Amino acid sequence: MAKQVATNITWHEGHVDREQRNKLLRQRGATIWFTGLPSSGKSTIAFTFEHALVERGHLAYVLDGDNIRHGLNKNLGFSPADRNENIRRIGEVAKLFADAGLLTCTSFISPYRADRDQARQIHDAAGLPFIEVYVQASVELCEKRDPKGLYKKARAGELKEFTGVSAPYEEPLHPELVIDSGELSPQDATSLLMLYLSAQGLVDA
């Protein structure tokens, strides 16, 4: 029976062309890299954006601490070397997702410029769009929100190397977008992101 069905299957070597998948999905795969202080609003914005994209018929996926730190990167801690490897792996996985045609949102503090630049270079080398989105909020504001009580623990010395308190956050120098989460609601941020993606030709206007 297999032989009969086989007549309409062509044999190709190598990967499906990126354009074929983009055409199928009616979008261009890309990585939207959210960076910012703890409690700056990265994940809230990323999830609101993901839902809005999927509701409009686009394929989007969020990589965040929940699905990365408990899986792929569960063998990494918070030493400088492990933090670097954490972001390196996320950059590589985001690149694969973008290559597969997805609008891939990553939501990680990613405090070091060098690590973010490495993720950008991985995408550049593969000819894939990399959109760095700086979710800006003052430490004071983030600390006031502090939904998980992490700043409190950090101030009490229970959490060491906590970004914004006892570890540095290096602001992006040339991000594609800056979202001031003290000013813009997650919905407004999503509208802004949607307009940006549309202007870049990654999704239909």
Add this chain to the structure above:
Amino acid sequence: MAKQVATNITWHEGHVDREQRNKLLRQRGATIWFTGLPSSGKSTIAFTFEHALVERGHLAYVLDGDNIRHGLNKNLGFSPADRNENIRRIGEVAKLFADAGLLTCTSFISPYRADRDQARQIHDAAGLPFIEVYVQASVELCEKRDPKGLYKKARAGELKEFTGVSAPYEEPLHPELVIDSGELSPQDATSLLMLYLSAQGLVDA
């Protein structure tokens, strides 16, 4: 301007529901895990299958040595510990792809049962289908094909720990499918895989 567009955007917490993405793609995300000796035909079958899926409007993606060993796993060698970590990471990434709704093909020798079982468990725990496909071919046949001359090098002692020559291959005990690549062409194998996916309700009949 952002505010106006925002009126039709709802704010959701957490990830988009898996079913929403499956509905959008008209398929169910799953991992098709190809395993077998070097030169057994895994990649040829995986790519033929990927092309056939995309031509039918399905979103598929192949994870293989080319896009994994040069990227995500470029810091891993071939020691037993590194081989294990190699397959562990691939299992985790395949799970993320399947969760995102893709029909994800992995094409790696993956010679150890324990490593493949770990990948299966990762999928089981996430409620995602894991289809182990054993691409069966005798060492003699694989060695006769040897398109990259690797068996030759291994026999000459230039490649150590080469699966099938100087390192073991543990045959799957209960694979979902066995494809004898000495008997079935890549096109026939693709037809078989398509029928299987359709019978499992992962793609439309």
